[in-house]
Amino acid sequence: VMVWLRRCTHYLFIVVVAVNSTLLTIKAGDYIFYTDWAWTSYTVFSISQTLMLTDGAVYYLTFTGVPGTATYYGLIMTVYTWVAKGAWFALGYPYDFIVTPIWLPSAMLLDLAYWATKRNKHSLILFGGVLVGMSLPLFNMVNLITVADPLETAFKYPRPTLPPYMTPIEPQVGKFYNSPVALGAGAGAVLSVTFAALGCKLTTWTYRWMAA
Numbered sequence: 001v002m003v004w005l006r007r008c009t010h011y012l013f014i015v016v017v018a019v020n021s022t023l024l025t026i027k028a029g030d031y032i033f034y035t036d037w038a039w040t041s042y043t044v045f046s047i048s049q050t051l052m053l054t055d056g057a058v059y060y061l062t063f064t065g066v067p068g069t070a071t072y073y074g075l076i077m078t079v080y081t082w083v084a085k086g087a088w089f090a091l092g093y094p095y096d097f098i099v100t101p102i103w104l105p106s107a108m109l110l111d112l113a114y115w116a117t118k119r120n121k122h123s124l125i126l127f128g129g130v131l132v133g134m135s136l137p138l139f140n141m142v143n144l145i146t147v148a149d150p151l152e153t154a155f156k157y158p159r160p161t162l163p164p165y166m167t168p169i170e171p172q173v174g175k176f177y178n179s180p181v182a183l184g185a186g187a188g189a190v191l192s193v194t195f196a197a198l199g200c201k202l203t204t205w206t207y208r209w210m211a212a
Contacts, residue, residue, distance in 0.1 A: 019080060039180040046137035046184030047191060049101050053077065054132050054192040057107050058124065058199030063206065067115035074107030099147055102139040106132045121200055129196035133188030137181045 056077075057070035081100045089095050109131040110124070117123035 042180040043184045046140060047188050050133050050136045050188035050192050051195045053103050053106060053136065054129055055195040055199045057110050058128065058196045059202045061110065061114055062121060062200050062203040065119060067111045070107045070110040071104060074103040077103050099144060102143045105139050106136045109135055125193060125196040125200060129193035130189045133190065133192035134185045137184035137188060141181050
């Protein structure tokens, strides 16, 4: 049994990280629905999603050694989140209430960095991490432009059973940051390099544990 468990470790990790990414989307994804600090929360949201994608996708990519698996991992995260949106739909909200993050283009860039550098792990960490960190906030902002205003939706479909911290409130006039995309991309580009390195390290640890 232990041999089987060890050989399936990477599949277990993929499921755990992808589920956590889904939970992050549902929780941090409320950045514009329930807060008057919408753009501040958008920056935090962008960074959290960037790190979750980078860590899991790099782990999966270096474990298999096959370019394309990062995109597959991003697809897993996307499908999980779309399914989880059904919980909001069951509460009476329209299905576009939670905006599903755009992970796939950033995951493709990660695969491209790995493939173009002939599976060089250090290039993947540096170039892939920077590409994901800089691209994901931009893709998500474009994504937001294409959907209905979530704050307006929140007022249209009030849920009295929601806890106080999730109650929609009117946004304030001021914005905490001048450019949430630029700030999210800058911070994400730096931090995702660290998480890409962590993903590679997790691969090493997994191989050691499987061989024990």
